[in-house]
């Protein structure tokens with residue numbers, strides 16, 4: 514569940530047909546797609562083309578999202594989110610409201626996509642996501658409420674796109690919206706300052722969340738959230754284990770850009786893809802062996818964990 518610092522009192526519902534006050538574009542509403550902290554999103558048609566329309570109670574919040582969408586779709590950076598098509602006002606039950614229409618992204622939310630296609634896709638999608646975040650960060654924003662539900666995988670090109678820009682915050686401010694499961698402060702790993710490392714932390718938690726089975730993930734709810742728990746999951750997971758270094762670095766805020774994290778993840782992904790069968794077998798064998806090899810890998814993991822986390826652990830427990 515998204516936590517927001519400015520919950521809207523009442524989110525209006527769109528009528529079946531409406532026309533924008535200034536641009537005069539007419540929309541036919543097909544169905545509601547979702548409703549949350551900032552507004553409601555509808556699937557509509559406009560001039561025979563499908564559009565997603567977001568309407569909110571607070572005009573300023575909607576305009577803030579418009580501002581972000583506009584800034585990230587300049588030049589070649591149009592892959593971050595849906596393309597913005599129209600911004601206008603309308604009157605609902607005598608009350609003026611602001612809405613925007615955007616490209617309708619046909620596809621699946623990332624969590625559903627992984628459930629259907631398999632966990633092998635997790636790293637591929639996270640690498641793509643990091644490229645999108647890199648562009649957003651370059652424009653001075655932090656996404657904030659990063660979670661699988663806010664990431665779409667398009668049906669046609671299998672491209673990752675961000676949706677729901679309601680939590681996007683200017684770097685340096687306090688994060689406006691977050692979801693506990695992916696929130697750095699909730700995992701006792703830092704504060705809620707909108708900085709690049711906040712998004713990278715959420716991306717790393719997302720990777721773990723998507724790669725493990727729901728039962729394992731649920732067990733995190735019964736404990737005090739701490740990154741040590743995440744490290745333990747990574748150590749036990751064949752899919753996550755090769756990515757332990759970038760994941761740990763993200764947990765401990767060691768990256769200054771999403772591009773850096775992406776490059777390191779991509780190297781591992783390439784390595785695994787090229788030498789997939791041999792390498793996986795080798796790692797599994799080492800982990801199963803109780804002899805020197807297996808101990809070596811575990812030992813290395815613990816050593817890197819301690820090295821990276823040492824200072825933070827000290828701060829937490831002292």
Ligand SMILES: Nc1ncnc2c1ncn2[C@@H]1O[C@H](COP(=O)(O)OP(=O)(O)OP(=O)(O)O)[C@@H](O)[C@H]1O
Nearest residue numbers: 546547548549550551552554565595616617618677
């Ligand atoms: N451009 C789009 N194309 C297709 N579907 C979309 C698009 N934008 C939003 N959606 C769908 O609408 C749902 C609600 O959208 P969004 O998350 O932006 O709204 P919200 O009301 O701000 O919700 P939240 O509580 O997460 O902030 C999403 O889960 C998604 O399925």
